[in-house]
Amino acid sequence: MKYNISDVxxxxxxxxxxxxEQYTEREVDREIIEAIINNATWAPTHGLTQPWRxxxxxxxxxxxxxxxxxxxxxxTVDENxxxxxxxxxYKERPSKASAIIAVCMKRQESGKIPEVEEMAAVACAIQNxxxxxxxxGVGAFWSTGAGMYKQETSRFLGLQGEDKCVAFFxxxxxxxxxxxxxxKPLDSLTQWLAG
Numbered sequence: 001m002k003y004n005i006s007d008v009x010x011x012x013x014x015x016x017x018x019x020x021e022q023y024t025e026r027e028v029d030r031e032i033i034e035a036i037i038n039n040a041t042w043a044p045t046h047g048l049t050q051p052w053r054x055x056x057x058x059x060x061x062x063x064x065x066x067x068x069x070x071x072x073x074x075x076t077v078d079e080n081x082x083x084x085x086x087x088x089x090y091k092e093r094p095s096k097a098s099a100i101i102a103v104c105m106k107r108q109e110s111g112k113i114p115e116v117e118e119m120a121a122v123a124c125a126i127q128n129x130x131x132x133x134x135x136x137g138v139g140a141f142w143s144t145g146a147g148m149y150k151q152e153t154s155r156f157l158g159l160q161g162e163d164k165c166v167a168f169f170x171x172x173x174x175x176x177x178x179x180x181x182x183x184k185p186l187d188s189l190t191q192w193l194a195g
């Protein structure tokens with residue numbers, strides 16, 4: 001066997017969502033963030049288009065991101081459905097992370113590869129990021145939401161044309177025990193088809 005399958009299984013099965021509210025103030029080193037991004041670029045990509053792009057928020061830019069998200073929520077939600085607590089959460093949550101990576105999809109100009117396949121490639125890249133963060137003991141949270149695919153978000157990130165933001169990927173060291181989870185049994189999810 002080329003790799004220790006027990007280590008690979010353990011890594012895959014221990015990947016968890018750890019929310020920014022569960023992070024310490026300890027900073028994640030730039031070298032670790034770069035390793036996380038580098039491993040993202042090894043995801044499968046149809047036609048080798050490599051559609052992923054990354055924008056890393058740290059320091060004061062985290063507050064700017066929070067302010068943007070809060071104001072976007074306020075401007076796009078019906079005023080009868082506006083929740084002040086949700087506005088505050090959008091505003092304050094980014095500052096609880098050490099870094100946030102906006103993971104974006106650069107749309108192929110020719111459009112030869114269907115957009116859904118490019119989005120799937122970026123999702124695979126995010127999974128690579130999550131697994132790498134887990135290996136480093138860094139908590140990660142793959143955040144999406146109603147504002148993710150809005151033109152305002154694309155403009156805020158300086159995206160062009162049909163490019164899209166797919167996720168805000170939060171990073172920080174956990175201030176909790178690493179969570180345990182269960183999955184459904186394989187036989188409830190699998191159908192074997194034979195000739």
